[in-house]
Amino acid sequence: MLPLAARTAMRALVALAASLALVATGLTTAAAPAEAVTTDRYAGSDRYATSVTISRNTDAGAIVFLANGQKFPDALSAGPVVAAERGHLLLTKPNELPSIVAQRIAEIAPSEVVVVGSEASVSAGVAASAAAISGATLTRIGGANRVETSLMLMDRLLETGPVETVWVASGFNFPDALVAASVAGRERAAVVLDHHGSSTAAARGWLEAVAPYVGGRDVNIAGGAPSVSAADETGIRSSGVRSVTRYAGDSRYTTARAINDAFAQYPAEPTMLLATGKNFPDALAGAVHAALRGIPMYLTPDACNAQVVSMLSGEAAERGISQVIGLGSGATVSDHALSLQPCPRTLPELIGDEYGRFSARTFSGSGDRVIDLGMGIAYGQIRATMPADDINQITALDAGRDMVDLPLSFWGSYSGTSLLATYSEDSPARYLEVKSRGSWTIEVRDLTSAPVLSSSASGTTDGVYLYGGSARTIEGSHRGEGLFEVRELYGDGWMGWPISNCCDAYTGAGSMHAGPSVIAVTAEAPWSVTLR
Numbered sequence: 001m002l003p004l005a006a007r008t009a010m011r012a013l014v015a016l017a018a019s020l021a022l023v024a025t026g027l028t029t030a031a032a033p034a035e036a037v038t039t040d041r042y043a044g045s046d047r048y049a050t051s052v053t054i055s056r057n058t059d060a061g062a063i064v065f066l067a068n069g070q071k072f073p074d075a076l077s078a079g080p081v082v083a084a085e086r087g088h089l090l091l092t093k094p095n096e097l098p099s100i101v102a103q104r105i106a107e108i109a110p111s112e113v114v115v116v117g118s119e120a121s122v123s124a125g126v127a128a129s130a131a132a133i134s135g136a137t138l139t140r141i142g143g144a145n146r147v148e149t150s151l152m153l154m155d156r157l158l159e160t161g162p163v164e165t166v167w168v169a170s171g172f173n174f175p176d177a178l179v180a181a182s183v184a185g186r187e188r189a190a191v192v193l194d195h196h197g198s199s200t201a202a203a204r205g206w207l208e209a210v211a212p213y214v215g216g217r218d219v220n221i222a223g224g225a226p227s228v229s230a231a232d233e234t235g236i237r238s239s240g241v242r243s244v245t246r247y248a249g250d251s252r253y254t255t256a257r258a259i260n261d262a263f264a265q266y267p268a269e270p271t272m273l274l275a276t277g278k279n280f281p282d283a284l285a286g287a288v289h290a291a292l293r294g295i296p297m298y299l300t301p302d303a304c305n306a307q308v309v310s311m312l313s314g315e316a317a318e319r320g321i322s323q324v325i326g327l328g329s330g331a332t333v334s335d336h337a338l339s340l341q342p343c344p345r346t347l348p349e350l351i352g353d354e355y356g357r358f359s360a361r362t363f364s365g366s367g368d369r370v371i372d373l374g375m376g377i378a379y380g381q382i383r384a385t386m387p388a389d390d391i392n393q394i395t396a397l398d399a400g401r402d403m404v405d406l407p408l409s410f411w412g413s414y415s416g417t418s419l420l421a422t423y424s425e426d427s428p429a430r431y432l433e434v435k436s437r438g439s440w441t442i443e444v445r446d447l448t449s450a451p452v453l454s455s456s457a458s459g460t461t462d463g464v465y466l467y468g469g470s471a472r473t474i475e476g477s478h479r480g481e482g483l484f485e486v487r488e489l490y491g492d493g494w495m496g497w498p499i500s501n502c503c504d505a506y507t508g509a510g511s512m513h514a515g516p517s518v519i520a521v522t523a524e525a526p527w528s529v530t531l532r
Helices: 004-019 047-056 073-084 099-108 124-132 146-159 175-187 200-214 230-237 252-263 281-293 306-319 335-339 347-355
Strands: 038-042 063-068 088-092 112-116 137-141 165-169 190-193 218-222 243-247 271-276 297-300 323-327 361-366 369-377 379-386 391-397 403-411 414-421 429-435 439-445 456-459 463-467 472-478 484-490 494-501 506-512 517-522 527-531
Touching (some): 047 099, 073 088, 073 112, 073 190, 073 281, 088 099, 099 124, 175 218, 175 252, 252 297, 252 306, 271 306, 391 414, 414 463, 472 494
Parallel strands (some): 218 243, 271 297, 271 323
Antiparallel strands (some): 379 414, 391 429
8 A cells, every 4th residue: 555645646746747748639620600791689678669679670651550568479460461551560568558669659650550469468548548649540459369369360461452371370389480470471471370279179160260261272381280280280171272381390490491491582682580489579570570671580599509500591691691680689689699600619519629529438346457448538537436445546548558647546435536638649548447445436428528617616536627717816725635736738738737735735826727628626635726
């Protein structure tokens, strides 16, 4: 058994020797960014103010449609009707007309205010207040439910001319229907809502109600079976329609693309709208704006999604889009999403690019043993549990069984995570030589799953962390005997030692490089580190 000073000195010497043989690992080249587009944003302080901003940027006439901004069905069905009459779609609270909406109504000075939905959606008081602002004629289009309201809106659309196409969309799930409303407005098509009833009687009643509206017309279905069921599609097909076509992708974002690919291939101007696919208010008024300008509207998630960004960038390039307008604030559609540029690489992704990725592998046993890792691993983390109250040691060996690193050498029961770093992809670790007087479990993982060091960390044995910030000072405290070391793996495989102390209690500080980097703590007593 090695004495404490000898063991800690061995760990320090092995790490120092390895650092003298640093070999660059090479960076992964990022994909080329899409051609730059200009960006703009139609946003207000809330959904009501955003509908006003969209209205102010829409070339429309002196008619206002007012719909509930807390629920989507009525405003969704109204979109094509509003576009056909070149009107403004404004959102309101059910029992209160927002002051900014009242101000916009005064600016428009409409001759007619059309309230969409029943009094449960927009109260009589709100409706009367809106009409009184300019002395407008007040009209209400509202049925007993959302389906009936959508059919009444189609009646209004028929009053202004023929309707050859009807979109059937979910009345309970908004994402697939949002983009359908924008293209329906361009094509003078109606939007009729599905019922989503669970009983046969409900389905039959819905079909009896909508059959006169779809018969003799082309029917487009927005979204897959979760939005409009296969049974309802079958019922529609038996209602004397000319044709039925379903437009669906594997997500709300690809469904939006499928609809735009079919109906918005050639925008009237090189502009596209981008709305969140996670909520509906901004896209409701946006659908009218898109229809009147003859431009496509797409959906984006809240967080940057590489597949969606790639899809949107491709759609923009195919249509010659040079401007992207976001609907809503930056919290709804981020500035980065508007740019259509590739997603920023996350810290784990950057670490994986630099130091490699591989599937985790777990080994267990007892006593001394040599483990075949099944592949060469230059960098990784070793999570070990070794209960024996004796020497516990893990040595990394290359394919020729020469020592390339000493990730762990600890006296006593051990549970912690140590850094594996051979500094050479030409001579990576292929084997782990385990020495222990008892049972053990070892998990070898790549570095991407290590926790992020954001401000501070503490422990009683070794730990491995990711760091992605600027160059900082790191303060450390070690409350006991043994080696206390904070190493930083950075750049092309360089290793720094912000803190290195042997073999007593320690309080001090050192300098860290800017991330992305890997911080490895080696300790044999309770410790803590804090970034300053």
